[in-house]
Amino acid sequence: MGKWRKAVLSGVMAASVLAVPLSVYEAPIAAKAATQALDNKVVQKIDAEKIYQHVSALSVGIGERVTGSEAERKAVDYIAAQYRSYGLDVNIQPFTFQTYEEAKEISIQIAGHSGKGLEPSVFKYSPNTPAEGATGEIMDAGLGRASDFAGKDAAGKIALIERGGITFAEKAANAAAAGAKAVLIYNNTTGPLKSSLPSSGNYVATLGLTKTEGEALKALIEKEQTVTATVKVLGGGMVTKTSHNVVAVKKAHKNHDTGQILYVGSHHDSVPGSPGASDNASGVAVNLEIARVLSSQQTDTEVRFLTFGAEEIGLLGSYHYVSTLTKEEIDRSIGMFNFDMVGSKNAGDMIMFTVDGERNVVTNTGASASSRVFKPLTYGKVGRSDHQPFHEGGIAAAVFSYAPLEPEYHQPTDTIDKISKEKMENMAKVVGAGVYQIARKDTPALERAQVAPKPAEPPFEERPL
Numbered sequence: 001m002g003k004w005r006k007a008v009l010s011g012v013m014a015a016s017v018l019a020v021p022l023s024v025y026e027a028p029i030a031a032k033a034a035t036q037a038l039d040n041k042v043v044q045k046i047d048a049e050k051i052y053q054h055v056s057a058l059s060v061g062i063g064e065r066v067t068g069s070e071a072e073r074k075a076v077d078y079i080a081a082q083y084r085s086y087g088l089d090v091n092i093q094p095f096t097f098q099t100y101e102e103a104k105e106i107s108i109q110i111a112g113h114s115g116k117g118l119e120p121s122v123f124k125y126s127p128n129t130p131a132e133g134a135t136g137e138i139m140d141a142g143l144g145r146a147s148d149f150a151g152k153d154a155a156g157k158i159a160l161i162e163r164g165g166i167t168f169a170e171k172a173a174n175a176a177a178a179g180a181k182a183v184l185i186y187n188n189t190t191g192p193l194k195s196s197l198p199s200s201g202n203y204v205a206t207l208g209l210t211k212t213e214g215e216a217l218k219a220l221i222e223k224e225q226t227v228t229a230t231v232k233v234l235g236g237g238m239v240t241k242t243s244h245n246v247v248a249v250k251k252a253h254k255n256h257d258t259g260q261i262l263y264v265g266s267h268h269d270s271v272p273g274s275p276g277a278s279d280n281a282s283g284v285a286v287n288l289e290i291a292r293v294l295s296s297q298q299t300d301t302e303v304r305f306l307t308f309g310a311e312e313i314g315l316l317g318s319y320h321y322v323s324t325l326t327k328e329e330i331d332r333s334i335g336m337f338n339f340d341m342v343g344s345k346n347a348g349d350m351i352m353f354t355v356d357g358e359r360n361v362v363t364n365t366g367a368s369a370s371s372r373v374f375k376p377l378t379y380g381k382v383g384r385s386d387h388q389p390f391h392e393g394g395i396a397a398a399v400f401s402y403a404p405l406e407p408e409y410h411q412p413t414d415t416i417d418k419i420s421k422e423k424m425e426n427m428a429k430v431v432g433a434g435v436y437q438i439a440r441k442d443t444p445a446l447e448r449a450q451v452a453p454k455p456a457e458p459p460f461e462e463r464p465l
């Protein structure tokens, strides 16, 4: 077997020198048939029903899986249990992050008045007031410009400011700098006023009012001269939360260990308000199915199956994971296959994306595997998913997805009825065959470095994942 493989290797070497870089590499027929027989050890075991069941468990059974939430943790436990059932070594890796939590109690009480009718909103990133509230005289501070505070004593008062002219942040900062205890900004058009301050800076509690409310308060000040109010913003602010990655390791065979590491990754969190069936229960489901099928195959390469938390708020889980790798592990790492949004029947064609738009061992492997088990894939340039931290860490990486993007992306409509079993099955076959091609014993080195075709006209656009 070893010698026969070596003969194939020299054939591949000769042909690859002659191959035109822009065409899909075609192996000699005998070699191709042998590779396909090996592909079948994985491809024929891929079970679309099992993949679909994972999407159902994650997107229907659990539903939206917002970073740091109880539901995200349930998804982590579900995923870990699946990996364990395949006999993999599973580790749940926690990490913390800072996030803003909206205030739980918001109120404005006007002394001598019921306060009824005032329905303030709180600005995102508003500081809290003291527990007893911020009490002070309401002052009309115009548009909240520095000139509106000049020569006036705003210390200890509550600044009433009209929307317009300058930014909300400038108004709030000017009021705080003048010594105001709290800021009420009222709208200059119909509807409630709900906005955000910058996430850091010197601010005091800042609330939004409607135009009607603001004008009524202004009229009250003119009528009564001194109007005292107590503003409460309680229970909000930056909090530290915990999210988790799931790390499942399939070790190399102890007598056939190249020392190399491959990664298969997908994020398991979803955006608020969306059950995230395609984004990214589908990617996790395909990841799990490849793990199930590969777990019964002998490999000479360590394969780490990973699912990440906190992708949707800035790739936090994958950045954290890469930060835990030692230099020695990174040196042994040959590639990372990432799945993001691989299930919508409303998305376009299968494609690979790299951070720099250049091919690498992952796209080359994907291109050659896809030409054997599906149809030849092309690749493009997109970061902003979990392949990015690996790329930045010096590990060849690509995200496998479909383009153009589905219309239900990040919407409440990203539900299981939009899911295509066929799209997920094809993805599992392509990447399963590609990973196995590298990870199986005695793969000729050159088979790991075939050439992916470069698309002449990219059939995709830069987009988030």
Ligand SMILES: [Zn+2]
Residues within 6 Å of the ligand: 267, 279, 280, 311, 340, 341, 465
């Ligand atoms: Zn995603």
